[in-house]
Amino acid sequence: MMPAPKPAVITFRDVVVEKNGTPILAGLTLRLSERRIGVIGRNGSGKSTFARLFNGIETPSSGEVGIDGKTGRKDLRRHVGFVFQNPDNQIVYPIVSEDLAFGLKNLKLTQQETAARIDTVLTRFGLAHLRDRFTHQLSGGEKQMIALAGVLVMQPRVIVFDEPTTLLDLCNKRRFMAALQELEQQIVVVSHDLDLLQGFDRVLHFENGTLCEDGPPAPVIAAYVARSQC
Numbered sequence: 001m002m003p004a005p006k007p008a009v010i011t012f013r014d015v016v017v018e019k020n021g022t023p024i025l026a027g028l029t030l031r032l033s034e035r036r037i038g039v040i041g042r043n044g045s046g047k048s049t050f051a052r053l054f055n056g057i058e059t060p061s062s063g064e065v066g067i068d069g070k071t072g073r074k075d076l077r078r079h080v081g082f083v084f085q086n087p088d089n090q091i092v093y094p095i096v097s098e099d100l101a102f103g104l105k106n107l108k109l110t111q112q113e114t115a116a117r118i119d120t121v122l123t124r125f126g127l128a129h130l131r132d133r134f135t136h137q138l139s140g141g142e143k144q145m146i147a148l149a150g151v152l153v154m155q156p157r158v159i160v161f162d163e164p165t166t167l168l169d170l171c172n173k174r175r176f177m178a179a180l181q182e183l184e185q186q187i188v189v190v191s192h193d194l195d196l197l198q199g200f201d202r203v204l205h206f207e208n209g210t211l212c213e214d215g216p217p218a219p220v221i222a223a224y225v226a227r228s229q230c
């Protein structure tokens with residue numbers, strides 16, 4: 001494992017998101033500098049909307065999101081990677097290596113540098129055998145790992161995951177969790193799978209577009225479970 005870089009400081013200042021006049025997130029002010037951050041809450045509580053703000057896929061209706069004091073959308077895009085729940089939303093090219101090279105085009109790397117970055121990530125996660133495969137022929141677990149690889153080649157400081165294990169079977173879920181453990185990047189994971197968040201540094205619990213609990217995993221998860229008796 002590479003040495004962990006200093007975590008970024010991510011700030012939300014009075015962030016409001018509204019859609020068609022309906023508030024989805026209401027006046028969120030937060031400072032996040034932990035390495036492992038989990039996000040939980042009922043369906044429709046605003047978790048995905050919150051997650052998408054980190055790298056500018058979603059923009060606030062008012063307020064500001066920043067990373068290390070920089071609030072431009074370009075800064076967020078450059079430093080924060082996003083792994084979707086469904087890798088089909090992320091994988092666009094027919095061959096794995098082409099797909100991984102896609103995001104790197106903007107960085108104007110040489111062909112050799114591009115190939116080296118791709119090979120390093122694939123090798124590290126035991127995916128080198130997938131390099132020349134057709135992306136549409138990959139299994140769900142393989143696709144999710146390639147979607148993660150596509151983010152890792154960009155060398156972001158922070159990676160946000162929106163329910164990354166929902167489509168995975170038990171073995172692939174375990175593999176994916178092991179890969180998460182190994183990442184030196186700061187990670188933010190939205191999940192209904194509370195096991196995934198054990199050992200995290202901080203968990204945020206959303207309810208109706210507001211942050212209702214914020215703290216270490218054990219008490220925040222216990223309070224969420226207690227509230228969710230159905």
Ligand SMILES: Nc1ncnc2c1ncn2[C@@H]1O[C@H](COP(=O)(O)OP(=O)(O)OP(=O)(O)O)[C@@H](O)[C@H]1O
Nearest residue numbers: 019020022024041042043044045046047048049050
């Ligand atoms: N473009 C939109 N227009 C109107 N309402 C929206 C839009 N996007 C999201 N919403 C609503 O905002 C609320 C929060 O959605 P969000 O996807 O952030 O919730 P979530 O906590 O991630 O839910 P889940 O656990 O089901 O994925 C939901 O009620 C959703 O219907």
